[in-house]
Amino acid sequence: MAEQNHEQLTESQLKYLRMERTKEMRIQMISFGLMIFLTFIAFALVALEIDKNFVIPIVIGLAFLQVVLQFYYFMHMKDKGHEFAKLFILVGMYFAIAFVVCFIMIVWIGNPI
Amino acid sequence: MAEIRYDVPNEQWPVHPEKATLEGRNKFVGFWTFLAGETVLFASLFATYLALKDQVPSQEHLVAADLYHLELAFVMTMFLLTSSLTSVFAVYHMRNNNFGKMQLWLGITVLLGAGFLALEIYEFVEYVKLGHTFRSSAFGSAFYFLIGTHGFHVIVGLIWITLLIIRNANRGLSVYTAAKVNTASLYWHFIDVVWVFIFTIVYLLGVL
Numbered sequence: 001m002a003e004q005n006h007e008q009l010t011e012s013q014l015k016y017l018r019m020e021r022t023k024e025m026r027i028q029m030i031s032f033g034l035m036i037f038l039t040f041i042a043f044a045l046v047a048l049e050i051d052k053n054f055v056i057p058i059v060i061g062l063a064f065l066q067v068v069l070q071f072y073y074f075m076h077m078k079d080k081g082h083e084f085a086k087l088f089i090l091v092g093m094y095f096a097i098a099f100v101v102c103f104i105m106i107v108w109i110g111n112p113i
Numbered sequence: 114m115a116e117i118r119y120d121v122p123n124e125q126w127p128v129h130p131e132k133a134t135l136e137g138r139n140k141f142v143g144f145w146t147f148l149a150g151e152t153v154l155f156a157s158l159f160a161t162y163l164a165l166k167d168q169v170p171s172q173e174h175l176v177a178a179d180l181y182h183l184e185l186a187f188v189m190t191m192f193l194l195t196s197s198l199t200s201v202f203a204v205y206h207m208r209n210n211n212f213g214k215m216q217l218w219l220g221i222t223v224l225l226g227a228g229f230l231a232l233e234i235y236e237f238v239e240y241v242k243l244g245h246t247f248r249s250s251a252f253g254s255a256f257y258f259l260i261g262t263h264g265f266h267v268i269v270g271l272i273w274i275t276l277l278i279i280r281n282a283n284r285g286l287s288v289y290t291a292a293k294v295n296t297a298s299l300y301w302h303f304i305d306v307v308w309v310f311i312f313t314i315v316y317l318l319g320v321l
Contacts, residue, residue: 008124017128018209025205032198039194039312043187046317056318063313067306074201075302081132085145092152096159103160 031073038062119285126210130291137292144296148303155307158259159314165255166319175245176252177319186316189232190308196225197305200274200298207294212286215294219278222301226271233264256315263311266304273297 009017042062045055072078077085127133132141167176203218237257240246247257274297281290 009126010124014123021205021208028198028201028205032194032201035194036191039187039190042313042317043183046321047183052321055321059313059317063309066309070197070302070306070309074197074305075299084142088145088149089152092149092156095153096156099153099156099160100163103164107164 028073031069035066035069038066117287117289119287121210121287123210127288128208130208130210130286130288131204131295132292133288134292137288137295140292140296144299148299151303151307155259155262155310158255158262159310162255162259162315165251168252169250174250174252175243177315178321180240180243180245181316181319183316183320185232185236186312189229189236190312192225192229192232193305193308196222196229197302199225200301204295204298207286207291210286212281215286216278216282219274219294223271223274223278226267226274226301230264230267230271233260233267259315260311263304263307266307270297270301270304273300 039062042059045059071089075085076082077089130137132138169176199218199222203215203222206212206214206218237260245253245256247253277290277293277297281294284290
């Protein structure tokens, strides 16, 4: 049958795979810890009522960092065979940023050109 | 197509079970394309929200800074972020051919997601009591449309994963069901990605 391994994995191969997966899990736990940490910093910065112009870019930067962690580690984008996924998400992000910048320009900043 | 085998012994379980079949590989590419489309959908809603933020008809109508509670947004974020981790656990056990633990972690994911949804419903009810409704202002329309669309995605995700748990309960794990679980988990992570931007752009920048 096409869907299963034709050749059986040996005991040591299986052991190696398990070890690799455990290692990956450890990295995912670390990225989860980082995400919690980044969230905490973002909320703390806002709750401490520090200067707006300082907080806004940092908080947005933290969000992007957290999303990169989510995509690369939780959604396995760092693994092989994710070229299509990367292309699609990058194009999506391009439009996303274009929309937001465009609306803010038109509505809040006016006609800068 | 050959018959799908369940309860595959560990020695025969593929390294990437979710991509072992043509169907699985198609699902993978198709689903990432869908997620890119979703990114653009949410971007248009974010842009609308940012354009209409605090556009209210009168002085008495509440604006973002009066409405949002950081504590609630923080707890909701923790719920969704943790549920993202538990679905990572589910995929980990799926790759290790451990059906029981996979089902368990999917169940925990659903519970955390339901907790998030309950808090969101509570939040909406409180806002409506304060006079901030879908029709009360342009700000209200944009707010509920953005957060509501995300909430709708959470509902869809919860139903999806619950159905997967129930449907697979008796048949177990195969390369066929593994691809389904993987797709659902990608969707759930994406919901979390959108929420990261919501809590940052809507709630954090809203109370500033």
